[in-house]
Amino acid sequence: MDEVPGSVGTSASFSLRLGQTIFSSASLLFMSLGVEFYSYTAFCYLVTIMGLVIPWSFTLALVDGYSVLVKCPLRQPGILLIIVLGDWVLSILTLAAASSTLGVVDVLLKSDASYYPIKFCSRYQISAAMAFLSWFLSFGSFLFNLWLLPTL
Amino acid sequence: MDEVPGSVGTSASFSLRLGQTIFSSASLLFMSLGVEFYSYTAFCYLVTIMGLVIPWSFTLALVDGYSVLVKCPLRQPGILLIIVLGDWVLSILTLAAASSTLGVVDVLLKSDASYYPIKFCSRYQISAAMAFLSWFLSFGSFLFNLWLLPTL
Structure with missing residues (x-):
């Protein structure tokens, strides 16, 4: 069977998952170390989603690392389908x-600056940028695994 | 060749495209008939995207309607690829x-109510809900056409 680079159990996939874990952790930290993140629904939502993405990516990074070490890639359609669906839902969210x-x-940023400290805004922007990077990598994983799915 | 319901040139696809056109037009109208939509980047962005989605969906609705009338579904991989990519990009946006x-x-809604009239907020919410419905239908079209793509 052809090996699709980036699909489950390859070193490229391991790098993608590691990147997702790092970026979503950075997003969570930048958001939640500010004291007022719970005052807006969008910020709470981001924290919740990042709390879902981090364990998902970390678990799959462990699986990939194990597969690379024992040189036995995962090739079960059921598990792959679950991974594809999970990546898909999480990337949309x-x-x-x-x-x-x-x-x-x-x-x-457009509201009164004295009402809200401006330094928090740049932190929230960095947090959103990290979430976008995490989305990009997660979407890459989704596409590579979707590509592999019909060949099984 | 098997007919995939919802792919280009079927009556189901015509309904999907018609729904997209209606919902995105409704979203655009609810947003832009308010006088202050250009004061926030997110609202301008929504108006821009809806201005892209409406002609795209309307053109494809015409193509589907024509294909259904002459009973000759569109089956060219190049055109289908462009439609899939367009649906994909527009649904993300x-x-x-x-x-x-x-x-x-x-x-x-959480800011001072006297500063911003509350009746505009419900209009903006309706506009966002219409955009979500349009996204849902657009994503359906994307999936159906993606399913058809490898069989050509």
Whole structure:
């Protein structure tokens, strides 16, 4: 069987999952170390989604690392289908969370600056950018695994 | 060749495209008949994206209607690939626009009500809901056409 680079059990997939874990953790940290993130629904939503993405990516990174070490790639259609569906749902949710966070930050920047400290806004922007990067990698994983799915 | 319901040139696809056109037009109208939509980036973004989705869906609705009338479905891989890519990009952009609009509306609702009239907020919410429905239908079209693509 042909090996699709980036699909489950390859070193490229391991890198993608590691990147997702790092970016979503960075997004969560930048958001939640600010004290007022729970005052807006969009920020709470981003924190919730990042809390889902981190364990998902980390678990799959462990699976990939194990597959690379024992040189036995995972090739079961059922498991692959679950991974594809999970990536798909999480990437949609991540995109929605990152967009709504950017929309909210834009409003906060235009509102009265004394009402809201401006230094928090740049942190929220960095958090949204990290979420976008995480979405991009997650979407890459989804496409590679979807490509592999019909060949099984 | 098997007919995939919902792919280009079927009556189901015609209904999907018609629904997209109606929902995105409704979203555009609810947003732009308010006078202050250009004061927030997220609202301008939603209007821009809806201005892209409406002609795209309307053109494809015409193509589908024509194909159904002459009973000759479109089966060229190149054109189908362009349609799949277009649906894909537009559905991502629509989702991002709808999410950021909802995030902004949430902030406006929590801000001082006298500063911003509350009746505009419900209009913006309806507009975002219409954009979500348009995204849902657009995503359906994308999936059906993607399913057809490898069989050509």
